[in-house]
Amino acid sequence: MRRLVLVLPVFAVLVSFGIVSCGGFFLEYPMRRSSVYVAVWLKNCSRISWLPRQVSGRYDGASAHDNIKQAAAGLVSKRSSYGTAPGGYVNLDRRMLRAMWVLVKQGYTFRVTSMAGGSHSRSSLHYAGLAFDVDYINGVKVGYGNPYWRKFMARCRELGATETFGPEDRGHSAHIHAAWPR
Numbered sequence: 172m173r174r175l176v177l178v179l180p181v182f183a184v185l186v187s188f189g190i191v192s193c194g195g196f197f198l199e200y201p202m203r204r205s206s207v208y209v210a211v212w213l214k215n216c217s218r219i220s221w222l223p224r225q226v227s228g229r230y231d232g233a234s235a236h237d238n239i240k241q242a243a244a245g246l247v248s249k250r251s252s253y254g255t256a257p258g259g260y261v262n263l264d265r266r267m268l269r270a271m272w273v274l275v276k277q278g279y280t281f282r283v284t285s286m287a288g289g290s291h292s293r294s295s296l297h298y299a300g301l302a303f304d305v306d307y308i309n310g311v312k313v314g315y316g317n318p319y320w321r322k323f324m325a326r327c328r329e330l331g332a333t334e335t336f337g338p339e340d341r342g343h344s345a346h347i348h349a350a351w352p353r
């Protein structure tokens with residue numbers, strides 16, 4: 172019994188240090204963490220899923236899943252080379268990555284469909300590593316009927332996003348777009 176009393180707090184500390192996915196102290200916010208540290212945390216967090224291909228269906232090494240793996244490995248993230256996408260590579264913006272962490276801490280689960288990859292509008296902030304798209308929030312597809320998207324978008328703006336689009340905007344009936352300024 173006495174041993175259990177000793178072991179339990181140790182286990183709790185291990186869990187809170189991130190042995191368990193999405194771990195970390197409840198009040199630990201990522202503002203002092205490096206991009207790589209935050210990217211590793213995000214990649215390992217089961218409350219965020221990452222589309223492993225482009226929304227268009229392509230596999231070009233620049234999916235959201237590819238991009239977060241690249242960032243977590245300390246590499247620049249790949250851009251797509253079709254449509255208006257410029258090809259090449261870009262670093263994912265640290266403010267954007269930190270915002271995703273805080274969104275998880277605020278209780279959201281979501282799926283990211285695109286970051287630096289994919290083909291977007293010409294000179295899209297995606298190509299600068301400054302934007303991410305989300306098509307599921309808390310297990311519900313983004314659309315007018317999703318009860319979470321307005322608040323999710325508002326949270327993104329509170330976390331520094333200056334460009335947000337959602338179901339009320341043209342071309343965004345089924346996903347949220349959030350982008351940070353250059």
Ligand SMILES: [Zn+2]
Pocket residue numbers: 291297302303304347348349
């Ligand atoms: Zn977008």
